[in-house]
Amino acid sequence: MNTSQKILKILLENRGRYISGTEIGRRLGISCSAVSRNISSLKERDLTVESNPCQGHCLTELPEGLHPDILMLKIKDTIPDLEFQYREKVESTNTLLKQIASQQSQASFSSCQDILLLAGEQTAGRGRRNRSWDSPRSQGLYFSLLLYPDINSDRAPLLTGLTSLALERALKQHGFPVQLKWPNDLLLAGRKVAGILAEVSTDLDRVSHVIIGVGLNTTRTSFPRELENQATSLQKYLQQRPGGNDTIEHVKKEVVKIENLQEKSQKISQISSRENPNLKPDEITEKSYENIPEEISGETTDETPLESSPESPKETHRETPIKKPQKTPAEIPEEEILLDFLREFYQLLDLFTTGREAEVITDWKTSLQIIGEEITISTGTQEIRGEVQDISQRGELVLQTEKGEEQRFWAGDVTVIG
Secondary structure, eight states, rough: OHHHHHHHHHHHHHTOOOOOOHHHHHHHHHHHHHHHHHHHHHHHTTTTEEEEEEEEEEEEEOSSSSOOHHHHHHHHHSTTTTTEEEEBBOOOHHHHHHHHHHHHHTGGGOOOOOOOEEESOOOSSSSSGOOOOBBBBHHHHHHHEEEOOOOBGGGHHHHHHHHHHHHHHHHHTOOOOEEEETEEEEEEEEEEEEEEEEEEEEEEEEEEEEEEEEEOOOOOOOOOGGGGBBOOOHHHHHHHHHHGGOOOHHHHHHHHHHHHHHHHHHHHHHHHHHHHHTGGGGOOOOOOOGGGHHHHHHOTTTTOTTTTTTTTTTTTOOOOOOOOOOGGGSSSSSHHHHHHHHHHHHHHHHHTTTHHHHHHHHHHHHHHEEEEOEEEOOOOOOOOOEEEEEOOOOOEEEEEETTTEEEEEEEEEEEEOO
């Protein structure tokens, strides 16, 4: 952490309050003139720092959206041993990290450390099968991780599933009901919102390093014609929600309501089955619900339907049209999503590298929701139809084909039938 970053940390800790240059210098062991030079450097980096000869320096407000200097400090608090780098524009974050990994390998092994590289824009972003990933400036999170996990090479493909699981959990914490698609995509309302590309370098049967690239569409609202019906973003999802309730808080509340309804349904079924053991699940009706205790049912007389406005008067059924507010990029919490992803990722990676990968695989399989589904899988050279039997302990999709044969796939384009 350089001097400017240390001063920024002090200003953040005292945000909204003035702190004298003398006090900052005392804490860091530098002169007041050195403090002034670094304060000027921070101002040049689009940070709103006010200076007053009598009072000192004050960070009056935080920048809108993601700011790399502030993000770096928060990453250090979250994952202290992770090095953070930021570039305004790169060809590909994976490609640049390959070059950095090569440079590190020429040094002693002890100098190698995990690196997070975030870019504001990619001019040649890549996905699986060398497909392009369109990465316009400031409309997504485009980043890669350079890792040195101590694992056998045959376990490396599971890192894609681990990464997708971490990103799913992070996005759901912010109310986005994403779904995983094997092997490396995340869908939102049935359209691709994120993709993952893992590239592994091995030495005999061990992993020497792995680079995991992630592309997440955040504030983008327009796509090329060929992608209009296939891709989406967090912003576009909010804008297209019915009823105009397109705020992050509303999405979070609705996800909680859906989870509560699912839990309620399970409890109703359990209680109804105890009271009438011969009752089949599809025979449980509203009457079965009449004697459910209030603490289980959770019902109140003034409960509002999911899509109705809580301000709507009860005496009328007329719906008042609500004009959608114009959203700004700052309303998509990119910084928080990235930090939550890192927390989830390193927690899962710790399980994965300490002999508890079965827990990770089980959670990944549950989130995929593909076992038992009839699918077609295209590998580029062939298209095969069958039923998914399992996801193996190595991350392979296990398919029973129409001919009754078992085939296993590391990758492919999957389409669920029906």
